[in-house]
Amino acid sequence: MSQHRHPGAPGRAGAVPVLPDLPEATVARLPEYLRALHNLADAGHETVSSEGLSAAAGVNSAKLRKDLSHLGSYGTRGVGYDVALLIEQIEYVLGLTQRRAVALVGVGNLGHALAGYDGFASRGFRIAALLDADPSRVGEEINGLVVRHVDELPAVAAEESIAIGVIATPAGAAQRVADQLVAVGVTSILNFAPCVLSVPEGVDVRKVDLAIELQILSFHEHRKASLTALPATGGSALTALPGGLAATDTQEAIGT
Amino acid sequence: MSQHRHPGAPGRAGAVPVLPDLPEATVARLPEYLRALHNLADAGHETVSSEGLSAAAGVNSAKLRKDLSHLGSYGTRGVGYDVALLIEQIEYVLGLTQRRAVALVGVGNLGHALAGYDGFASRGFRIAALLDADPSRVGEEINGLVVRHVDELPAVAAEESIAIGVIATPAGAAQRVADQLVAVGVTSILNFAPCVLSVPEGVDVRKVDLAIELQILSFHEHRKASLTALPATGGSALTALPGGLAATDTQEAIGT
DNA sequence: AGGCGCTTGTGAAGACGTGCACAAATCGCG
């Protein structure tokens, strides 16, 4: 870490400097820091310490400092971080300086909500197209955008460069849509359908499954309940599991 | 791992056996396995190998075997896993044998979609109440449920035991709602609002932020673009960062 | 100018998660 802040390489548009390859865990936290920083900026703070920022983002302060150090970091010892500068750094690294176009496929229950979600626009993204396979939905106007048929994807991609595809279709249609997105050059996909997508190498897929989150919470609920129910049992049969339970009432729930 | 399948301890309702404390990473994958297993069961498979199941769930097969071994596992060497039995095991561990009641607070854009999302009902959850702070929304009927005012939360909790609270409000209202949920005894919260919640110890919070997912994808897009733009630069200045970029056009964004 | 308090950046250690590779176990067949 000899010299950062080397004056050269401003390179407004072209010549993107090579990005440091951040740990994936760090990348996942940067948006969190960014949000906290925006809040601080709105509240009028000019600088913030790692302690303060980590509290606002809900993480350990040492972790925050290490995360920021990975991107070269511009903190000042004894003072803290310049809020505005740090916002820029993170937005640059995350590639948010350009407003990326998002294509949303599947305008059902969830798709409708996503199309109207202002959190996208406010954080550097622009929904460029709404698509659906159902002809009865094509033509509908949502939030100022007209729903087009998914087969028009090539045309949409030709009109403007789609950076990210969002899949909000039923599981059965998701793989097909993913293939179509890949075919028109999309290399980043956010998948809300509860299924595994297979995509060629070089394409990033992130998955959000609302039911999975609930199931994880359910586990912890179950766990808490089982612990408070048997507070006496010290450390004896930790590996105990139901086992025989298959015979009784679960049968009617599963069956055929 | 001497003797599993010990015949005793079926204990229908009461006497919940102590759950093994699974690694968090394993818990997060169990719902994935569960979904894949349901698909296999629907397709008529009676047994499945770790290889087959791991492919369907999109994970490494060794990882899957280790995950399943943590819950005692009921595979048969040379054969594989009994699909129906494994479904039961996982559903039991995740606490899905009882249909847990969910209270959804915030019936705006996203809340509407969540209220209508059938993925909850189909995977062991039941939306027991819809709540909102906006009086103009109270009384509205969504999917057979009438929206009630959030201040009625104590009454709702008294009517039936709420296992999980889902927060789909704007960020500004989220902490307040979380406090209300905690006050009526909810110990698991799924938060869709883009903010950090502070809750007492013993309360689990999981967070889903749609914009964060996009930002993570944006980073990878940015990274891919910067790599393909400079394919010649071998391994020289890997730590290069913009740095000077603050001097030019960013100034007008910050300044004061 | 010098010292003091505060904060960053980082080395090192420990916890955690992953994946290979193989022994142990089971089934089916001759």
Added chain:
DNA sequence: CGCGATTTGTGCACGTCTTCACAAGCGCCT
């Protein structure tokens, strides 16, 4: 009955992530 094919369960090594603790650096006050 024995053997080979198959598949689980797991020991081990490796990589990643987290956390502590502290030296280095910075600004302010005297």
